[in-house]
Amino acid sequence: MSFFDKSRTVAPPGYSRWLIPPAALCVDLCIGQAYAFSVFNLPMTKLIGITKSAPGDWLLTDLGWIFSLAIFFLGVSSAIFGRWVEENGPRKAMFTAACLWGGGFIISSIGAYIHNIWLIYIGYGVVGGFALGIGYISPVSTLIKWFPDRPGMATGMAIMGFGGGAFIASPLSVWLMAQFSTPTHVGVAETFIALGVIYFCFMSVGSIIVRIPAPGWKPEGWTAPAQPKKLVTTNNVYVYQALRTPQFWLIWWVLCLNVTAGIGVLGQASAMIQEIFPGKVTVIAASGFVGLMSLFNMGGRYCWATLSDYIGRKNTYAVFFVLGTILYILVPQTGEAGSVAAFVICFLIIISMYGGGFSTVPAYLRDMFGTQYVGAIHGLLLTAWSMAGIFGPVLVNYIRQYNVTHGVAKAQAYNTTMYVMAVLLVIGFFCNLAVRAVNKRHHMTAQQEAQAAA
Numbered sequence: 001m002s003f004f005d006k007s008r009t010v011a012p013p014g015y016s017r018w019l020i021p022p023a024a025l026c027v028d029l030c031i032g033q034a035y036a037f038s039v040f041n042l043p044m045t046k047l048i049g050i051t052k053s054a055p056g057d058w059l060l061t062d063l064g065w066i067f068s069l070a071i072f073f074l075g076v077s078s079a080i081f082g083r084w085v086e087e088n089g090p091r092k093a094m095f096t097a098a099c100l101w102g103g104g105f106i107i108s109s110i111g112a113y114i115h116n117i118w119l120i121y122i123g124y125g126v127v128g129g130f131a132l133g134i135g136y137i138s139p140v141s142t143l144i145k146w147f148p149d150r151p152g153m154a155t156g157m158a159i160m161g162f163g164g165g166a167f168i169a170s171p172l173s174v175w176l177m178a179q180f181s182t183p184t185h186v187g188v189a190e191t192f193i194a195l196g197v198i199y200f201c202f203m204s205v206g207s208i209i210v211r212i213p214a215p216g217w218k219p220e221g222w223t224a225p226a227q228p229k230k231l232v233t234t235n236n237v238y239v240y241q242a243l244r245t246p247q248f249w250l251i252w253w254v255l256c257l258n259v260t261a262g263i264g265v266l267g268q269a270s271a272m273i274q275e276i277f278p279g280k281v282t283v284i285a286a287s288g289f290v291g292l293m294s295l296f297n298m299g300g301r302y303c304w305a306t307l308s309d310y311i312g313r314k315n316t317y318a319v320f321f322v323l324g325t326i327l328y329i330l331v332p333q334t335g336e337a338g339s340v341a342a343f344v345i346c347f348l349i350i351i352s353m354y355g356g357g358f359s360t361v362p363a364y365l366r367d368m369f370g371t372q373y374v375g376a377i378h379g380l381l382l383t384a385w386s387m388a389g390i391f392g393p394v395l396v397n398y399i400r401q402y403n404v405t406h407g408v409a410k411a412q413a414y415n416t417t418m419y420v421m422a423v424l425l426v427i428g429f430f431c432n433l434a435v436r437a438v439n440k441r442h443h444m445t446a447q448q449e450a451q452a453a454a
Contacts, residue, residue: 032165071389082379
């Protein structure tokens with residue numbers, strides 16, 4: 001087991017930092033399957049009825065909690081294990097995530113087979129959620145250390161795979177269910193087993209090839225700027241001292257509100273587009289929409305984070321909130337006009353900014369609190385994602401269910417939710433506007449930094 005020790009992962013002299021992103025992608029593309037979980041929602045409402053829901057089958061509101069629990073425990077585990085990941089290195093963390101992610105699918109397959117939703121809550125929601133948290137933060141601080149000259153681009157590379165995982169997982173899951181299905185069985189349980197095995201293997205490969213830079217390493221020919229940019233510090237803030245700053249909590253709300261506005265849609269993307277455009281969008285087309293959203297989620301994580309290196313993190317989030325508010329207000333109009341293309345375009349842009357918010361926030365934290373504890377601080381901040389993972393899907397699912405119960409057509413059942421999301425983004429805009437540089441009294445002294453490094 002010493003193979004997984006942090007000391008065994010230090011890169012030798014001359015090691016290329018461009019070998020690290022593939023290791024991160026091996027993990028993030030696998031755990032990014034979470035964004036494709038909505039393709040299982042409608043099939044799992046028919047586990048008993050097979051062709052249509054029958055008495056005893058689960059409701060969409062029941063199934064929505066699976067995704068919410070996974071995201072909730074993602075934030076919980078990243079907060080709890082943030083320092084553990086920093087202290088033990090990315091290799092051990094990635095392999096731990098591989099074991100939990102594969103194991104979560106196996107437990108969920110048993111739940112689907114015996115029709116026990118609590119096993120799926122435990123397997124995918126709790127065990128899988130812990131895998132998501134540990135796997136998600138594992139490569140972030142590693143890549144920031146490898147790319148001190150381009151921290152936004154680095155976090156974009158670290159996180160874009162998570163956003164793009166659904167691009168692979170969505171069609172793969174639909175294909176596997178088709179292969180395993182029979183006239184008396186929908187094939188969900190077998191698909192869970194296959195995915196668990198596949199993802200465990202790929203994540204293990206990532207854990208084997210990852211490396212960390214040697215102490216004091218820096219890119220050849222690069223020197224830190226003598227005069228840092230506005231809102232960028234050259235000092236460090238201790239992980240728990242960061243919790244005492246208003247900047248941490250303002251950015252917490254910035255992330256929470258940005259994520260809430262997008263995550264509920266992602267969790268029900270397949271079912272939502274089919275219900276808003278009945279007869280126009282097939283199951284296969286809806287799966288393609290989920291995959292396309294995944295592609296823009298992934299691309300947005302890299303492009304927006306890279307752009308933030310030039311225009312700043314605060315300005316980047318300002319764009320997210322202003323443009324996102326406008327687009328959410330327009331979405332109900334596209335549904336009423338019956339324009340699938342306009343609806344898809346609006347959400348592709350929204351989801352690109354949703355993904356960009358995730359990839360930009362580690363660099364935002366690095367600018368505010370320095371590099372020494374950015375991974376652990378990022379882990380604590382992801383509790384905002386936990387809350388958003390509940391707020392977003394609950395808003396989408398329960399407002400829809402309330403509207404349908406009270407006679408609103410399914411095609412209009414999501415309109416109220418879109419306006420609520422727009423209001424949340426307006427609040428997020430003002431939270432971001434209030435962010436200022438961290439007061440010097442929170443900075444670590446040179447002696448404290450030396451003691452911490454030792």
